[in-house]
Amino acid sequence: MPIAHEFDYVKPASLEEAVAILAERPGAQVLAGGTDLVGWLRDEFVEPSVLVDIKGLDGLHGIEFADGILSIGSLTTFTELIESETVRSHAPLLYEMGRTVASTGIRNRATVVGNICSAVPCCDAGPVLLVYDAIVHATGIAGARTIPIREWFVGNKRTVLPPDEIVTGVTIRLPMCGHGAAYVKLGRYRGEDLAQASVAVVSLPGNAYRIAFGAVAATPVRAQRIEAVLEGRELDQSAVDAAKGLVPEETSPITDVRASQEYRELMLPIMLERGLRAAVARRDGEGPEYGTRFI
Amino acid sequence: MKTTITLNVNGEEREVDVEPSDTLLDVLRAKIGVKSPKVGCERGDCGSCTVLLDGKSVRSCLVLAIEADGQGVITVEGLARDGANELQEAFVETNAFQCGFCAPGTVLSVSELLAKNPSPTVEEIKESISGNLCRCTGYEPIVEAVLTLTGKGTK
Numbered sequence: 001m002p003i004a005h006e007f008d009y010v011k012p013a014s015l016e017e018a019v020a021i022l023a024e025r026p027g028a029q030v031l032a033g034g035t036d037l038v039g040w041l042r043d044e045f046v047e048p049s050v051l052v053d054i055k056g057l058d059g060l061h062g063i064e065f066a067d068g069i070l071s072i073g074s075l076t077t078f079t080e081l082i083e084s085e086t087v088r089s090h091a092p093l094l095y096e097m098g099r100t101v102a103s104t105g106i107r108n109r110a111t112v113v114g115n116i117c118s119a120v121p122c123c124d125a126g127p128v129l130l131v132y133d134a135i136v137h138a139t140g141i142a143g144a145r146t147i148p149i150r151e152w153f154v155g156n157k158r159t160v161l162p163p164d165e166i167v168t169g170v171t172i173r174l175p176m177c178g179h180g181a182a183y184v185k186l187g188r189y190r191g192e193d194l195a196q197a198s199v200a201v202v203s204l205p206g207n208a209y210r211i212a213f214g215a216v217a218a219t220p221v222r223a224q225r226i227e228a229v230l231e232g233r234e235l236d237q238s239a240v241d242a243a244k245g246l247v248p249e250e251t252s253p254i255t256d257v258r259a260s261q262e263y264r265e266l267m268l269p270i271m272l273e274r275g276l277r278a279a280v281a282r283r284d285g286e287g288p289e290y291g292t293r294f295i
Numbered sequence: 296m297k298t299t300i301t302l303n304v305n306g307e308e309r310e311v312d313v314e315p316s317d318t319l320l321d322v323l324r325a326k327i328g329v330k331s332p333k334v335g336c337e338r339g340d341c342g343s344c345t346v347l348l349d350g351k352s353v354r355s356c357l358v359l360a361i362e363a364d365g366q367g368v369i370t371v372e373g374l375a376r377d378g379a380n381e382l383q384e385a386f387v388e389t390n391a392f393q394c395g396f397c398a399p400g401t402v403l404s405v406s407e408l409l410a411k412n413p414s415p416t417v418e419e420i421k422e423s424i425s426g427n428l429c430r431c432t433g434y435e436p437i438v439e440a441v442l443t444l445t446g447k448g449t450k
Contacts, residue, residue, distance in 0.1 A: 001337060002321060008296065009315035009361050031362075038318065038357040039338050051315065053362060079351075103426025104404065106339055108351040109358070191425035192340040 003041045008050040015057055015139060015166065022164040023141040025050050030166055032075060035102075035110040036118040060168055065090050070172045074114075078107035090174055092290035093181035093200065097128045099291050100185045102192050113167050116152065119159045119219070120194070122258075126153065126220030127200035127212035128183060132172040140165035153219035177205045180283030184275040184294045186267055188258065196259035199271045203279035207232050211243075211272070216251035216264055223250040226272075235280045243276065244269035271295060300364035304329060305373030313360045320344045320355035323368065331371045331399035335428075342427035345400035346370050352407045371399040374406065382406060385444040386437070393431035401427040405441055414445050 007029075012018040022028045027049030031037055040046045054060060060074040065086045072081070081087055082098040094112075101107055101115075101124050115125040116136070134149040138161060149170075152159050161167065180203045187193040198214035209230045211223040226246045233239040253264035274294040281287025297312045304327055311326050320337075323329045323346070332355050335343035339354040346355045347369040374380050379387065382402060392398050401424055408415055408423035415423070420441045424434070 003316040003318070005316065007315055009298070009359070031359075034359065034362065035339055035354070035357050038359065041316070042337065051359075055362070102339075103342070104407065104423060105342060105345050105352040105354050105426050106357075109353050189425075190422070191428070192342075 001042060003038075005041060005044055005047045007041075007048050009053065010050060011053040011056045013056055015059065015168070018052055018054055018057065018166055019139055019141050019164070021050070021052050022166065028052055028163065030054055030117075032114045032117075033077065033109040033111045035106050036114065036120070054166060063087060068174055068176060070174055071169055072112055072171075073169045074111060074167050076112050076169075078102075078110050078112060078115075079104065081112055082107070088290075091132075091172065093128055093131075093183055093202070096181075096290045096292075097124050097183040097185075097200070100124060100183065100187075100195075100293075103190075106192065113170060116149075116170075117159060117161065117167060119153055119155075119157050121156055121218055121220065122195040122198070122215035123220065124183075124185065124195060124198065124214065127198055127214040129170060129172070130212035130220055130222050131181070131200045131202045131210040132174070133210075134170045134172045136161075136170050137168045138165045139168050144168070150222060156218045175202070175204055178283060178285075179204050180279045180281065180287065182275040182278035182282065182294065184271040184278075186259075186264075186271060186295055194258060197253065197264045197268055197271065199268070199275045201272075201275040201279040203235075203276070203283040205283065207234060209276070209279075211275075213251050213268070216253040216268060221250065223247075225249055230276075235276055240273050240276060244272060247272060267295075298361060298364075300361055302327070302360075302363060302365075303367040305369060305376070311360070315359060315361050317360045318356055319346070319348075319353075319358040319360045319363050319368070322360040323355060323370070329370050329372055333396055333399065335396075340428070341397075342400045342404065343397050345403050345427065347403055347407060350407070350410070352404050369403070371402055374402065382409070382440070382444055385440040389436040389440040389443060391433060391436040391440040393429070393433045397427055397429045401429065401437060405437070409441075409445075414447070415441065417442070 029048035031051040031053045062073045063084045064071045078098045078101045115123045129149045136147040185198045186196045195215045200212045202210040214220045247269045255261045333343035335341035337356045339357045344356045
């Protein structure tokens with residue numbers, strides 16, 4: 001089925017030019033990898049006046065690590081993410097997450113930043129950026145600003161980003177001390193399948209935990225009540241059980257084409273337990289290597 | 296508004312007029328006459344429209360032709376210019392082509408893998424084709440074809 005809606009296409013050579021176009025042309029839409037957007041155009045879910053292709057903006061490429069901060073440019077694809085030695089050595093959770101995203105043909109094109117800009121509830125980057133308290137960097141005609149990831153998602157496929165701003169990248173301040181992490185994704189098959197449910201866990205020295213869920217609410221969610229109940233506790237069976245008991249308070253899964261509400265409710269505590277145990281084991285220098293599937 | 300773009304398709308420079316809304320898949324099939332990328336799900340799920348864009352596998356149903364202006368596209372027609380290549384021969388040997396609908400995409404996905412990693416494990420082969428759905432469910436002979444080619448024997 002062809003795309004019925006007609007639009008213009010521009011490929012600016014500079015960020016200044018790109019934000020000027022967004023400011024001047026109502027209905028302008030940023031295009032990066034397009035793996036969500038082209039489908040949405042076909043479905044007429046979006047009907048832009050002009051697509052602003054940012055793939056010519058060389059400054060938005062690349063992954064860097066300096067002074068404890070990992071920076072991921074907006075044009076970084078999932079393939080670049082998982083092939084990055086910097087990511088493997090400093091933030092292997094991102095590698096583990098990236099490996100679960102669709103398949104090579106999508107990962108070669110889809111960007112990490114595009115994943116949170118589309119803001120589909122099951123986006124894989126969402127929970128992982130949430131547990132690291134990532135910062136989103138955006139630029140508009142008025143200048144650059146930062147948005148904490150916790151304020152980023154406002155609903156199904158909706159973010160706080162106004163239509164006249166471009167995300168230039170995300171940054172993550174990685175914990176200075178050794179930490180362990182895990183990403184557990186439930187799907188029907190490997191390949192193109194979107195998450196039926198997902199959980200990201202970070203385990204810090206001193207028994208602090210950061211936990212976020214995906215695909216079980218309108219947006220990816222941080223599980224602060226579970227984090228609070230685990231704070232300072234060794235991960236023994238009673239701690240695990242307390243955490244699992246709070247899952248219904250932190251999530252509100254629905255029935256959709258990928259899974260029923262009941263199935264999601266059943267699987268979430270199991271996924272949380274596996275994620276917690278793997279993250280703690282990895283923090284302590286044990287546990288399965290990053291990239292392992294837990295379910 | 297129609298725009299003229301240049302694509303290098305299987306080594307040949309082609310100029311073609313496109314609308315911004317034309318997908319690379321539709322332009323390859325309808326305007327350039329390259330028919331191996333198949334119209335399947337048109338959502339990026341099935342992998343039957345896979346082509347190599349500047350050496351990387353992409354879903355041509357999720358790429359606008361205008362985005363690919365100035366880039367190189369390889370389809371199986373490009374691999375088979377002088378008859379079937381080694382990989383395609385290996386597919387024939389192990390009977391990895393069944394109805395053939397998914398085969399162009401599958402062959403390109405495996406080609407991309409082998410260009411990066413000439414001696415993949417079974418797991419790596421399976422991962423490389425995990426985004427290419429075969430409804431004849433002939434996945435095992437595909438893995439076997441790759442193992443035969445890389446000298447790792449069968450299974």
